[in-house]
Amino acid sequence: MIPDISAPQRYALLIAISALIGAAVAGSAAWTIQGWRYGARIDRIEGGHAKAAAAAADQALAYQAQLIQQRDAAAARAVQAEAKARATLRESVNENKRLAAAVAAGNVRLRIAATCPSATGPVSAAGESEPLGDGAGAELAASARSDYFALRDGITEQQQKLNACQGALREFGHAP
Numbered sequence: 001m002i003p004d005i006s007a008p009q010r011y012a013l014l015i016a017i018s019a020l021i022g023a024a025v026a027g028s029a030a031w032t033i034q035g036w037r038y039g040a041r042i043d044r045i046e047g048g049h050a051k052a053a054a055a056a057a058d059q060a061l062a063y064q065a066q067l068i069q070q071r072d073a074a075a076a077r078a079v080q081a082e083a084k085a086r087a088t089l090r091e092s093v094n095e096n097k098r099l100a101a102a103v104a105a106g107n108v109r110l111r112i113a114a115t116c117p118s119a120t121g122p123v124s125a126a127g128e129s130e131p132l133g134d135g136a137g138a139e140l141a142a143s144a145r146s147d148y149f150a151l152r153d154g155i156t157e158q159q160q161k162l163n164a165c166q167g168a169l170r171e172f173g174h175a176p
Contacts (some may be wrong), residue, residue, distance in 0.1 A: 045168055085164035092156040100149045110145065 045138070102108040 074172060078168060081164065081167050081171060085160055085167070088163075089157060089160040092160065093153055095153050096149055096156065100145070105146060110148070 099108065103110045
């Protein structure tokens with residue numbers, strides 16, 4: 001049971017209750033408004049981060065595309081350099097084969113620096129009067145010709161490989 005209170009006390013109680021309800025409503029409204037403000041602020045921050053992340057991703061993709069393009073161009077240059085080196089090697093090997101065929105056919109003589117032995121020792125410039133047999137110069141024996149041309153092919157092949165490697169090093173910037 002509620003005791004009887006006087007009118008001024010009722011009035012004060014009513015004002016106190018109204019003030020509490022008003023404070024609760026005002027606090028609730030302030031809480032809601034503050035939540036809206038924080039929500040808007042968080043949205044702005046997240047939007048800024050999203051834009052920055054998108055810009056960074058776009059920049060990374062552009063850089064990746066540039067690197068891929070550079071790699072593809074370098075690979076194309078390497079293929080061209082290799083094709084050129086192989087063509088040069090093929091031409092050199094074919095030239096060696098043509099020379100070997102011409103020597104074998106007797107159209108070209110394979111001459112080497114040599115001395116011609118005689119019965120009394122090597123022929124000197126002063127001893128030109130001594131006979132040399134058939135009067136021909138020194139020539140590589142037929143059995144040694146295939147070895148000679150194999151050596152020529154090997155030297156040509158190694159030279160072309162070396163040229164290709166040096167070209168690749170120059171092309172890709174790793175040459176000393």
